Amino acid sequence: MQVGFTALADRYGIALAQPLRVESIIGTTRVSRENAGRLENKFPTSYTPADDFAGHFEFGLKYEEIHLEFFARLFASVGPEPIEAWCRRTPFGQYARRTGFLYEWLTGQRLDVPDVSNGGYVDAVSTQQYLTRCKPLRVPRWRIFDNLPGVPDFCPLVRRTGAVQEALRFDLNAALRELNQTFGADILMRTASWLTFKESRASFLIEKEADQADRIQRFAHVIAQHCGHIDDPLSPRSLQTLQAGILGREAVGLGLRHSPVFVGQATLHQDIVHYIAPSFEILPQLLDGLKGFERATRGAESLIRAAVIAFAFVYIHPMRDGNGRIHRFLINDTLIRDQAVPGGVILPVSATITSSIDFRARYDRTLEVFSRPFMQRYAASYRFGALAVYKDGTPSNLVFDDDDDAQFAWRYPDLTEHVLYTAQVVAHTVRTEMADEARVLLIFQRAQEQLKEVLEMPDQDANRIIRSLKENGWQISGKLRKTYPQLEDAHLAERMVKAVRSAFEEPNETL
Incomplete structure (x- = not known):
């Protein structure tokens, strides 16, 4: 016998874009089994709930997982009556109160029941199991602490799974x-300067635009100038500033889009749609909601906040172009604002993503955690019709018929896997990417110093000689001899080669 939220979903025909992860059934013994990200719970008959809305919903709140998209769809389907009846029957019961609060919070409609006048305050959701608001809001009507991490317009959910908690043990500041x-502060800051450019280049590689040298330089400038400093980064004005910096101020259609958009790929015969972004009419609400999340969670773990803000932004997809790069910009921007990273230090997360097939494949799979089931739910809801030119100048023939229905998913995404991935990427970035770059820079600095002990010269010339020798297997090229006639002196040339080579080959305790 099926019980809990899945029983209600079946009874009321609730079709979700993000499937329920937990299924509960009544059996003989209590056991749990997880398979492919889904959890099956079996309970003995003594756990059997009343076979009505209140019975199954209370069971779900007790033993299953919070699922805001499901709650919003369910409340829209059943209406206020079963919740009102439950609240009148047990006005002081914590599960009735939590349900009444959630109904009003998600629907914006007031239930026809009196305010609760007795009982201690209880949390809307568990602080041990979910990311929650840092400063809960008292709701006297229900005697509830509203600790949801967002606002009704946009409230992502992050489950504090064992894997997430383990990943969050990484102490970024330490x-x-x-x-x-x-390596020393000087080397670290010089490493950060180089990594800013590396981050830009890798970010464009993710977007399959690695040959766009001028745009790589522009994005590097955007990172260096604005990360942690731009006012209200999620405001339309700031987003346009970032976008213009990335694409150039003469780019077409800067600012929030006023046209439909999908993420996909073009083939010879048709476009393949991987994800349809929210309709442009609700972009201001979603961005304001995301800002509400940012305010509500200030003081929470920075890695969670950075992951949620960045991935939520890319799912909202508010710009015609540049969303992916702004998405990765927001990771660093959030970490700097939260003082988890010193100002001026850029974590090259894009470089980590592109550093291996595994990290890149996991990045795509992480995006698909939301987009794949979303598109399965709406596979029959879009088509390509007559071409229309929209207010922002975009010609599009995409027609999506279920904007209102899809808002339940767009507003309440589960971003647990996104937090896990981001935390692991950041840990690898610091422990491997940044450490490796610092080692390289330290070796290069030592090579400069040893080369100048043989022959004094400006840094620019020393760098040119070092790079040439390294690239040519410690042999002096004809071009290098022509540029620096001093190298015609065989004894001097030998000493210079030895000085540079030893910097790269001799062991060093610091390295």
Whole structure:
């Protein structure tokens, strides 16, 4: 016998874009089994709930997972009557109160029941199991602490799974201090300067635009100038500033889009749609909702906030172009604002994403955690019709028929896997990417110093000689001899080669 939220979903015909992860059934013993991300719980007959709305919903609140998209769809389907009846029957029961609060919070409609006048305050959701608002809001009507991490217009959910909690044990600040102690502040800041450009280049590689040298330089400038400094980064004005910096101020259609958009790929015969973004009419509400999440969670773990803000932004997809790069910009921007990373230090997360087939494949799979089931739910809801030119100048023939229905998913995404991936990427970035770059820079600095002990020269010339020798297997090229006639002196040339080569080949305790 099926019980809990899945029983209600079947009874009321609730079709979800994000499937329920937990299924509960009545059996003989209590056991749990997880398979492919889904959890099956079996309970003995003593757990059997009343076979009505209140019975199954209370069971779900007790033993299953919060699922805001499901709650919003269910409340829209059943209306206020079963919740009102439950609240009148047990006005002080915490599960009735939590349900009444959730109904009014999600629907914006007031239930026809009196305010609760007795009983202690209880949390809307568990702080141990979910990311919650840092400063709960008292709701006297229900004697509830509203600790939901967002606002009704946009409230992502992050489950504090064992894997997420393990990933969040990575102490970003301590890891950066260790780098600083190992290599010194000067090397770390010089590494950060180079990594800003590396992050830009890798970000464009993710967008399959690695040959766009001028745009790579522009994005590097945007990162260096605006990360942690731009006012209200999620405001339309700031987003347009970032977009213009990335694409150029002469780019077509800067600012929030006023046209439909999908993420996909073109083939010879047709476009393949991987994800349809929210309709442009609700973009201001969703962005304001995302800002509401940002305000509500200030003081929470920075890695969670950075992941949610960045991935929520890319799903909202508010711009015609540049969404992916702004998405990765927001990771660093959030970490700097939360003082998890010193100003001026850029974590090259894009470089980590492109550093291996595994990280890149996991990035795509992480995006698909939401987009794939979303598109399965709406596979028959879009088509390509007559071409129309929209207010922002975009010609499009995409027609999506279920904007209102899809808002339940767009507003309440589960971003648990996105937090896990981001935390692991950041840990690898600091422990491997940044440490490796610092080692390279330290070796290069040592090579400069040893080369200048043989022959004094400006840094620019020293760098040119070092790179040439390294690239040519410690042999002096004809071009290098022509540029620097001093190298015609065989004894001097030998000493210079030895000085540079030893910097790269001799062991060093710091390295």
